[in-house]
Amino acid sequence: MLSILAVFALGQSEATKFTISQLKEDHELLVRSLKEAHAGLYRYTSREQMDRLFEQTRMAIDKPMTEKEFYRLMMPVITAIKCGHTKFYREGRPDDRYAFHDKQLFPLKLYFSNGNAYVRDFYATGSGIPRGARVNSINGLKIPDIIRKLREFIPVDANVQSTLNEEMNLFFNGYFSTFISQGPQYEITWTYKAQTRRSVLHGVHYTIIRQKDSTDRKPNELPLRLQFDNSTTAIMTIENFYVDKGQQDYFWFIDSSFRLLKERNVQDLVIDLRNNEGGIEEWGGYLYSYLADRDFQYYSKIRLARKDTFSFRRYAWLPPQYDAALSLIQVKDGEYLWPMQDYLAVKSPQANAFSGKVYMLVNGLSFSVTSELAAIVQNNTRAEFIGEETGGAYQGNNSGVFAVVTLPNTRLTAGIPLMAFYMNVQAPAKDRGVIPGHIVRNSIDDVLAGRDAVMEYTLQLITKSK
Incomplete structure (x- = not known):
């Protein structure tokens, strides 16, 4: 295998x-x-x-x-x-792609698209390689071979195709050092304007990568935003579904936004869920209650692996009140089911539910709660989708609460999801994510120019529909 x-x-x-x-x-x-x-x-x-x-x-x-x-x-x-x-x-370092190496790391920031890798930026000065150059090989390994090798080590939902690019765009340097090679120098062949050349670059320390990546983020921008492109078109951006209440109140934002959309008689709503990796399950269901045009059931079931305790618990951290919760698990048709989730019940649309046209933007980092929401929206034909396949699978995911098991010798740690969420959908493909009807991805030229081709395409689509 x-x-x-x-x-x-x-x-x-x-x-x-x-x-x-x-x-x-x-x-x-x-x-x-x-x-x-x-x-x-x-x-x-x-x-x-x-x-x-x-x-x-x-x-x-x-x-x-x-x-x-x-x-x-x-x-x-x-x-x-x-x-x-x-x-x-590694113990105590969840989601740390640089856990094994923090020095002599690959010195370029790459952008992966359509099986190619392009130079997006530099973590070291004087590389001599222009931004936008296509990287052909690193240390003698061709880029397609590197992508194929890393695919064995980067977990994704089902057979979703979009997540790998996004993970490599964010953490390629860490993945490369852990799973392929790491050293003081990197030999790179690259092509720019039909000319192919070779460069040898020195590796860099992780602190340089971290500092550079942190300066690339937009400062002081709230994770929940509502903007108006014109009198009839609004753009709602939701960067995550776990906003700190001290920063913004999610429910206040959703309630007040849809009230305002109704007051202004907005006809077209763009909901940007790109790079939203999820959060709290109920928040996705609550947003859908403002998009629904009829009664709906969000989850069809939430499944568990067993109803009793674990033999490995001396090595594990388990959720608080785990033992007390065991008595609530139901057994039906040979499955262990969790009934204590509000969105297993049939819900009705909100009084201020939006009745206009919805355009939903997604990509390979639209994951977990976000892909759950996208699946329900697409299944119930409540939006046109633009962008790339969601990072989460159409039929649901395994998440909720976790057993965190630390191995006694190597101290490596596994985070094991205890719940399998099944969406109330008829998935067109069991093992894929939500695939947009309009596949649009920012090219390397778009990225370097700071241009959002996906949003531009969406706004043009709205204009053409008038």
Whole structure:
């Protein structure tokens, strides 16, 4: 299923090695934890395929390994689950793509699109490579081969195609150092204006990358915004569904925004959910109640892996009141179901629900709660979609609450989702995300010019519809 031996053969660290016995103990605990707790372990990959992968990795533990080597051996197991919410990381460093290396990192900021990589910016001066140049290879590895290799290590929902580009746009330098190579120099071949050249650049420290990336963000911009393009068109931007109430009150923003849309008789509403990686489940359902044109059920079911406690709990952090919640789990048709979610019930549209035309902008980072909302909106034909496939799967995701299991020897940690959310939809493709009717992506020229081609396309679409 995956090239386990090829993965294991990647370069070795000089750190302390763990014995075969220690590694097999960690392997057994990780596999047992996934089997007992993961609510969607076999949602997209069969039990037979997962068991084969579990056995392949167990058999590959035939010599001492460092923490990093064991991590690289096991990451394809996590990726094979096809769940973007399932985490595996160094202890205390969740979502840290630079956990194993913080120096001698790849010095260019790349932009990935359509199987190519382009130079977006520089983390070191004097590279001699112009912005917009297409990178052909790094240290002798061609870009398509690098993308193919990294695909084995970057978990995404189902078989969603858009997330990989977005992850590499954000964290390529960390992924490259962990899973491919890291060193003092990088040999790069690149093409610009039909001329191909070669450059050798020095690696950089993570502090330089962090500082550069932080200055690229727009300062003092609220995560929830409502703007008016003209008298009949409004643009609502929602950057996430977990806004700090001290910054903005989400429910006040939604209520007041839709009241204002009605007062102004707005006919066209653009909802920009690009790069919104999710948050609180109910917030997505609440927004949909302002878009619905009839009664609706948001979730069809929320499934769990079991109704009793876990054998691995001495190694795990579990949600508060976990034991008390076990008695609330229902058993129906052989499934363990969680009933305590308000949006399992049938809901009615809000009094100020928007009745005009909706245009929803999404991309590969529209994930979790955001992709849940997008699935319901598309299933009920309440919007035209522009952009790229959502990062979350159409039929739902595995998330909610987690068991956090720390392996006793390597101290690597797994975040295992305990709930599988199923949307009340008829998914056109079980293993894909919400795919827009209008596929539009910013090109490298758009990015360098600071131009939002997706928004421009949307506003032109509205104008043409008049």
